[in-house]
Amino acid sequence: MTRAPHQILIIEDEPVIREVLRVLLVREAYRVIEAPTAARAQIEARNHKPDLLIVDLGLPDGDGLDLIRRIRAWSSIPIVVLSARTLEEQKIAALDAGADDFVTKPFSAPELLARVRAGLRRGARAPSGDAPLGFGAVQVDLAVRRTHGAHAEIHLTPVEYRVLESLARRGGMVVPQRVLLREVWGPDRGQDTRGLRVFISSLRAKIEPDPRRPRYLVTETGIGYRLCPDDAADAATAGPSLER
């Protein structure tokens, strides 16, 4: 069961935050590499081939968005942005540049760790088709497209499955509306966010215990959605054994 610990590259110019992140992550048994500048970050990323990047957008020698674009040119490492830029358009810009998720400063430790776990999960199971997703009493098996409720089978439409697949493929990372629309309906439906909302709310009605206060299929306001199955952490660690 013991695997080589995940390597995480922290790109952040503020030493105190770097230190805090290091303490946090090392305690979770990750290996940590640090880079205070964009230039240094590129070298470290190529040398160590880390499993995940935490990137601050405001770096002394360049914009973090550029760095993300550069790294995306050769790698699909999960990237979590950690930034004080809180406006939606800034978040969207980061996602467009190729980031997988973001945490805004000031941040809480549990939130950051959850995002890191989700990111690593995303990296670990790039090809889809795996364990059933658990939403409380509801279990969704994407591989065979079957959904069980507490008492009986629940019927999901093909589109709802596609929505779930698209969200699940990115673990617990945020999926921008645009990406979701493209992956579920193809490139033509570009702007129909209204239609997407209808499917999201019908999905919630089926899988959420209280659809009005969603826990699993979460809205990232103005940006998109993320899917957080409650046993995600277990599934990730238990993943290899189940496969066997």
Add this chain to the structure above:
Amino acid sequence: MIEPRPDPDQLLAQVQAEEARARRGRLRIFFGSCAGVGKTFAMLEAARIVRAAGTDVVVGYVEPHGRVETERLLEGMPHIEPVTVRYRGIVRREFDLDGALARRPQIVLVDELAHSNLVGGEPTPRHPKRWQDVEELLEAGINVWTTVNVQHLESLKDLVTQITGVRQRETVPDRVFDEAEEIELIDLPPGDLLARLRAGQVYLADAAATAVDRFFRMPNLMALRELALRRVADRVEAAARALPAARSHARLAGERILVAVGPDAQAEQLVRAGKRIADAFDASWSVVYVETPALLRLSDEQRNRRIDVLRLAESLGAETVTLGGPTAAAAILEYAETRNATRVIVGAPKRKGWHAWFGPSTGGQLARQAQRFDVITVAVDERLAAPATADLRVAENARPIHWRRYGAALATTVACTAVAFSLYPRLDLSNLVMVYLLGVTIAGLRFGRGPSVITAILNVAAFDFFFVPPRFTMAISDAQYLLTFAVMLTVALVIANLTASVRQQTRVAGARERRSVLLYAMSRELAATRGSSSMALVAVRHIAEVFQCHAVVLLPDGHGKLRYPRDAPLDRSFQGADLAVGQWVLDHGRQAGLGTDTLPAAKGLYVPVGDERDRLGVLAVLPSNPRRVLLPEQRHLLETFASQIGLALGRARLAEAAEATLLAAERESLRSTLLASISHDLRTPLAVIQSAASTIAEHGVGVDQQTRTRLARSIETKAGEMAELVSNVLDLMRFESGEVMLRRDWQSVEDLVGAALQRMDVKLARHPLELRLPADLPPVYVDAALTVQIFVNLLDNVAKYTPPGTRVWVSAIRDEGLVRVRVEDDGPGLPPGDPARLFDKFQRGSAEGTIVGVGLGLAICRAIVRAHGGQIDAQRRPEGGARFEFTLSTREVDA
């Protein structure tokens, strides 16, 4: 003695006029009686002299005509490279206006003021005439020297043509000549000129060569020379007279001349004659055109000629008026008396044939009725009549024939016959005629002239056929019926004519009245509108309706650059208006485009809005029928509309400035309040953080684990509070600076509430919350993140100001075009006082205390709701507790 206090506005205007005059360049004209007297030569010589004295003189354009002396004088003179203009295979070198404007010499020489540019050439010249180029140079403050021959003066055109038999095409308005700073007469005795001509020293264009023999004859040259000398003498005299008192003053007391023109070919000559007479009397003058019912029926070509004539009159300095009236004489008489005209100029009657017998001419009628003015009849030379050349590029449809009306005319006859049939045995034939006459009267009133004439004729035929014995034949038994028919037809025709005239006049009067009503309507609506861009839309709607055109009001941005309106276009908006033309109009404060002197090839007409001091924008119109804006009268109406818009926009600008001042003051006071408030709300948690952190740092070893954790937790919470405060302040600042752009999209209320609850999960953990969202709520069109912020702030208030266990309800109901959302609780309720004041900045439920938030939450809510065009208010629940209610739009709106 009490001095009358000068009106400050008047003083300002005077000072500005003087400044403008001082800034304007000076025009010096080298004036000669005809080609070959040596104007260009004299101009170049003078230029060399001032250049030697150190003045920056540049040759803008001089045609050396291959003459050695001229070329020698040009040598070594700096010059502006001419531009090459192509037009239908012709390549011509033309004066480069923009080059000269960019070069900005002290003096620029531009030969041949009367020259016409190649309109429609490539590149397109800005003005069709060179004198307009020169005007622009003068306006830019550049002095210009130029040359003009006497035959090129507009008002002398007819005289010169009469003398020489050669028609002049290229002319210069007298105004340009009169306003020149200096006229230098280059005089050469005709004998010497002829000698130079024979020696080959005078250049003549090939086309003109054939006319040489006719033109350069001793009597012609003498007459032209006399004309030139007299024109200069007139100018000198006028200048002498203008010296002691303002010219206009003398004019007010003196003569006023009215030139009455018709739609005929002699009108232009009349106008020019009027100009000469007005000049001779030093009088102000008007050109009057009367639109009688008869004239309304003229062909389009003739009506377009009127546009030419009135534009010519304006270019010669006349005021132009179009009057309406039953006859020309009556309208002119009335107008002449109200305006105190001293002389009325009319053309000699040109009636031929039976018209001459039918009644006196307009001139004759005027002469007979005039009491307070003289009538001058001017003989005009028919051979000089020019064909109409109105610059109407859009083909006009012939007036459609209203077949339906002719059908109605036929039906009238049938109806008359039917009525007559029913009455036949009982009534006399002579009384049946009355039925038919009644029919003609009705047809005249309802269907117009043509159909009523048809009715008249048909009625006579029907009467003959159906009633005159022998019946049902066209034959008649008694010859006296011939007289009946003749009288009946005459009476019917007269009735038809008269009633149709009345109808037409009513229509004309109605149209005039409608226009003034429409102007009033626009002013009234503008007065009720706020904001420049909304005003622009209102104006466009009205103008499009009145002038049957597409229109747009272009407004400048902060840097004086015109922009297309950002609002969605109306269907009558003039899309694709040329910003470059608009910018020129804005910068120069003059009209341009269709039917003007500047860029006449442009698609629409561009009229400046606002005055010299405050150029507020440009009104661009694209008429569906160019006559709608080309007629001077219509143009003036358009200008009236433009000035109304100008007034309204000026008012809007003042209001905006006042509001900005108020806002700045408010912001200032906000800043100080904010400082005070923040210093409290920031210092408190900072103090906690600092002391807790230092305790851990310094006494870390001595403090037990539990205390350390507690201290660290309090650092965490206080830091959290500070973060929240900072982001609130930042949000509000963003709103205040107007930086927030709404990113509206369709959202479900449920989704928005869900997102807010997710964020408030921890804080509201001890407040039981109930959602009452009906399943059929329509989606709302809002900015998601900001709307979630409203819920978060309202719920946050509940968390802050109500004790744990307080119940919370979030509910929504649909209403007309919106969703009403309520967030209510059964807590302690609102503080005493006006609940609306809660939404002001830095208001909070409990005045002092440990609750952090600076009272910005509700202010932000209000800012967000208002930015969406909604409303928010706070109420006391009747059953206790607080209730906040706001609206979200379910309609797609542009924001």
